[in-house]
Amino acid sequence: MDEDGRLTGWEHRTELPLALASLVFLAMYAVLVLAQGLPAGWRDLCTAVLAAMWALFAADYGVRWRRSGQRLGFVRRHKLDTVVVLLPLLRPLRVVKVYEAVQRRRGQPRLALYARVIAYSGVTTMLLGFAGALAVYDRERGAPGTHMHTFGDALWWAAETLTTVGYGDVVPVTTGGRMIAVGLMACGLALLGAVTGSFSSWLIQVFSRQDDAGNGRGDGDGPPGR
Structure with missing residues (x-):
């Protein structure tokens, strides 16, 4: 399979799981912002989930970058994806x-x-x-x-x-x-x-x-x- 086919296949397989992960990220962020009286342990848990979701987005970006075989060309051609991985919201x-x-x-x-x-x-x-x-x-x-x-x-x-x-x-x-x-x-x-x-x-x-x-x-x- 060529590089474009490998990249497309990966994106098709991961689009739904990453969409769900983005909803989890948003939910955890909402809890941290709105629930000011949340116990410290729960806040730490929400922060850990946020970090895990961000790591997942970063890993996905890294895999797609590697499968594309474009090196810096991938960053130029996927500016939106680059911004999104830096700002998951x-x-x-x-x-x-x-x-x-x-x-x-x-x-x-x-x-x-x-x-x-x-x-x-x-x-x-x-x-x-x-x-x-x-x-x-x-x-x-x-x-x-x-x-x-x-x-x-x-x-x-x-x-x-x-x-x-x-x-x-x-x-x-x-x-x-x-x-x-x-x-x-x-x-x-x-x-x-x-x-x-x-x-x-x-x-x-x-x-x-x-x-x-x-x-x-x-x-x-x-x-x-x-």
Whole structure:
């Protein structure tokens, strides 16, 4: 089997387990941020699970890098994967790879395929918004002049930011919070582009095939020859 085939096979086998691992990572991080009164032993356990999940993501990246045989070329061609392994909370952004696969697909449009991309993007947006709210709340609460007194405030801010509405009623005041805000803005634009681009591509293909079919019927119209 060639290097591309080995890499593709590995990614197919590990995609679901790593997706579940990312949910475990997010759950442990949420417990650490929201459960302030958690006993030290439980906090240590959550921290250990976080470290184990991150090690799993790093090991997956290392295996894919080795199987690709591209050395530094793998890092250049997989910038998103490199960012995700450094910041596991951004792992839901791998939906962009699904969108790219749809864009490269040729032939008859498949509503189910595009619908999966749109549904996956919606779930990804919610997970990313939740992760962003956790991260910014962890840095903003207790800061002088903070607007995020509760986790609900942070969720409201994340919804405003991801949808690019930005009412300005809740804003981060710390440097770390503002850096998270910039990242969340970029992610919101990317996910919105994935949804609208996928839906537009499907519509264009449908209308194009309908036009082709209509022209074909028009050429064949007319009374049969005698």
